[in-house]
Amino acid sequence: MSVRAPGRVAYINARLLDPASGLDGTGAVLTDGEKIADVGPALFADGVPSGIELVDCHGAALAPGLVDMRVQLREPGAEHKETLRSAGEAAVAGGVTSMVCLPNTHPVIDDVATVEFVARRARQCGLAKVYPYAAVTKQLAGEELAEIGMLAEAGALAFTDGTKAIKSAQVMRRALAYAATFGVLIVQHPEEPSLAEGGAMNEGELASRLGLAGIPAAAEAIMLERDIRLVGLTGARYHAAHLSTAEGVAVIRQAKERGLPVTCDTAPPYFALNELAVSEYRTFAKLSPPLRSEADRQAIVAAIKDGVIDVIASDHAPQDQDSKRLPFAQAEAGGVGLETLLAVALELYHNGHLSLLQVIEKLSWGPARLLGLSAGRLQIGAAADLFLFDPDHAWRVDPERFRSKSKNSPFDGRPLQGKVLRTVVDGRTVFSGEV
């Protein structure tokens, strides 16, 4: 990809989608260098002046680049599964221009040097922007607080122990209180660890038939309820990741009604699949939290629709074949998601649950606003992070074609609609697919 400083580029004949302003209409965008210089329905109505590079969008949708707030990068430590470069290529191929990565690397992102390493490596790749979460507790051990203040200063966007829940109520209380001192967000994997221990899938009839230990849906609600009490005690901002259950949604709904500073996200598997995907011991559908019942899936869709769920994130979790071609209980959890995020989320639009603008809101402006990132908007002066897509283009998921190093998709073979045509980061085209 080109690394030269971009000049002025005009994107014309686009269907502009800007959730921040509610704009959904034909128009154009002008980028100048790394910024958006102008935007609107009337822009270039009289033609594009010479000296400006022209991109005719032919009516395709032009939206702010997606902001994926839950991505597991395997660099440093497990580069055979994913590197910052391969994740970056997967991201831009999926329309993602900013991703926030979990600290569960080796070494753990719990010190300033590792935050800076990730930021530097991501800049060298020059693909999607990478913002690291840092660990809440040292080594993700759930015991001692990491240097939250200094990590925030060094560029950690928010704090989480990644795929591990913070087990001790006392540690969580102090983490929330301390984070509130610096005004930073704590992100929790909401799963009561002792109820989840040894579990491989959703608890219920199917797990009983398969002879697999289950994780009850209540494990999610119990952790959320505890945490929300602690939010009440500390006044800190709290975000629950990848909601998967109806009970969990109900807990968040109540907390929001009480005016607590609580937000949450979910990931495509939880509104597009249910536990039946793991029948026949299909380890590619083994996720954490596990895929739930059909009633839970429907509750997640409803909560996206009514706004209880603020954000959709990919929950990208690359695993190699050796980690997945195992008896179900031994296989690693997780699925890659960067390259299917948009198209699976668009099912909510094609099925009539959300408007196109609302889907984009959950994927860009929603997470950007929540994390305090200056992204996710088609606004003059904002970073020129954009992507162009055809919301209707049909394709079938073939993991062999993924740019991600790992191919563990729970959506293998699924027919989807919605194709990314071009992705632009800081005014530079970093991905372009065939139109």
Added chain:
Amino acid sequence: MTQPHFPHRHLLGIEGLGPQEITTLLDLSDRYVEKNRSADRKVNALRGKTVINLFFENSTRTRTSFELAGKRLGADVINMQVSASSVAKGETLIDTAMTLNAMHIEVLVVRHPDSGAVKLLSEKVNCAVVNAGDGAHEHPTQALLDALTIRRRKGHLDGLTVAICGDVLHSRVARSNIHLLNTMGARVRLVAPRTLLPAQVDRMGVEVHNDMLEGLKDVDIVMMLRLQNERMRGNFIPSIREYFHFFGLDYDKLKVAKPDALIMHPGPMNRGVELDSDLADDVERSVIREQVEMGVAVRMACLEVLTENLSGGNA
């Protein structure tokens, strides 16, 4: 060419088998029971064929039963005991399968501590695979031998009421028996403390009881399950003493069952934990030793139909 006895390449579980397929296996097993009791026990159905018993979990009884079944049929039988606790256990599973597959064997009999592991292995080999127990999932030959034992004593399976008692949660024997008995028209009751019952098990077509006297009322068959040592103290039940008091089978509790009710146990028994010792040895009531005898016949039948499929090109 005639229809194969059993239109499946592997025997991975009872779930999915139809009543006719089960009856076929039981009828053939019946013939082997008689053969095994006669002086001339050796047959040549599997002469020149190789059966490997691949056990990732300790077992003396099941492995011996399969070994004897294979040898009585004239097969060359090899036992392989693999430690499942080694670090790269999953790798061992697939690699072992590939290695054995290259040796041109006919049947692989597999036991593994993880549910679904035998199915995973069956996807990597060309030979027939018999599930000799996978995690808490299935143990199909145990359910078949239980069914054979019952059918020979009672003459039929349909219409009988069978109580399966004890640690259903961790039991592959219970699951295979639930599938088989339901398929054959028997009524199944489960009797256990709630900590030893799987979630939503009532949706598997069974009646669930937490009280032995209720659960055993008027039953034809009482199947006791083994309680594993590591589950006896504190985690799932408070103590052996308390467990035997409420859920152990003794003459008192058995009074509520039908007067001719039979007692079964897949072995090995914990005398005084799930079953009163005298009752276990009561030849009027207990058919536990008969179950062991039926085991060899059932495994002979399974090995025969699966190898018949291989040579008949019905794989």
